[in-house]
Amino acid sequence: MNNRFFRISILIIAAGAILLLYFFVEPKNGILPKCFFHELTGLYCPGCGVQRSFHALLNGHILTAIDYNLLFILFLPLIIYFLLAFTWGKKTSSSSFIYKSSFSYSVVIVVISFWVLRNLPYTPFSWLAP
Amino acid sequence: MAPPGPKGPFSENWLVEAILVTLLCCLPFGVVGIIFAAQVNTKQQAGDNEGAEKSRREAAKWTKLGFWIGLGVILLYVLFVFVMGVSFLGAAGSMSN
Numbered sequence: 680m681n682n683r684f685f686r687i688s689i690l691i692i693a694a695g696a697i698l699l700l701y702f703f704v705e706p707k708n709g710i711l712p713k714c715f716f717h718e719l720t721g722l723y724c725p726g727c728g729v730q731r732s733f734h735a736l737l738n739g740h741i742l743t744a745i746d747y748n749l750l751f752i753l754f755l756p757l758i759i760y761f762l763l764a765f766t767w768g769k770k771t772s773s774s775s776f777i778y779k780s781s782f783s784y785s786v787v788i789v790v791i792s793f794w795v796l797r798n799l800p801y802t803p804f805s806w807l808a809p
Numbered sequence: 810m811a812p813p814g815p816k817g818p819f820s821e822n823w824l825v826e827a828i829l830v831t832l833l834c835c836l837p838f839g840v841v842g843i844i845f846a847a848q849v850n851t852k853q854q855a856g857d858n859e860g861a862e863k864s865r866r867e868a869a870k871w872t873k874l875g876f877w878i879g880l881g882v883i884l885l886y887v888l889f890v891f892v893m894g895v896s897f898l899g900a901a902g903s904m905s906n
Contacts (some may be wrong), residue, residue: 712886716836725840726832751832761825780854783824783847790831790843 683768690766702737706730725750725794728809747809750793822849823868830872834879842872 704710716724732747745752757777764771776782797807824846831839845868852861 710890712883715882724837726834726836729832748832754828754832757825758829777824778822778850780847780851783822783843783850786824786828787843787847790828790840794840 683766686766686768690762694762698737701730701733704734706734723794723797723808725790725797727797731809746806749807750790821865821869822846823865823872826876827868827872830875830879834875834882836875836879838871838875838878842868842875845871 711730714724714727716722717727726748728747729751732744732751735741735747736744736752741752761771771777793807796804797809799805823842827839827842827846829839830836830842845864848864849861849868852858852864
């Protein structure tokens with residue numbers, strides 16, 4: 680029980696700090712860390728644009744958020760659910776969809792395709808770039 | 810009585826953690842983690858518990874590696890910005906004097 684109290688406190692403090700930071704700070708002004716995969720290679724990684732996307736989302740610009748990183752917006756419900764479940768100490772049922780091979784292999788395919796496609800300079804794919 | 814279906818601990822496959830590292834640390838390590846995480850349940854369903862455990866450990870290894878490297882880079886970056894900021898303020902201060 681103490682453990683749960685500890686995790687809930689940490690979640691509230693950390694989530695509060697992160698929400699405030701990304702609500703107010705504009706990632707494009709260069710204070711926040713940049714993706715060093717992009718700095719090194721010039722290519723976009725699957726996570727490039729997440730900070731700008733999160734900033735846009737918190738300020739209510741959902742379409743802009745999708746434009747910066749579609750994958751992040753798709754995974755966000757899953758991420759929020761598992762953060763909350765972990766904090767509450769709820770064990771994920773072994774029959775949950777995240778333990779299905781079909782789901783995990785779909786994630787592999789989606790992430791790798793997203794990584795490749797957003798680096799292609801052709802019109803339908805370049806929309807995926809941040 | 811044991812429930813039907815695949816045996817063994819289902820507690821972790823590191824999938825969500827690996828997705829988080831991929832998206833938040835901008836590191837290819839997370840993608841490697843996702844691939845191993847996907848193998849865990851496939852092997853478990855095939856009855857290969859030993860292989861599943863091996864994949865689970867690999868998934869954990871790559872995800873943690875990505876997490877710590879990502880955190881290290883972010884901390885170095887924060888330190889760098891802080892030092893730059895201090896020296897900039899110092900320079901500005903000496904210029905105004």
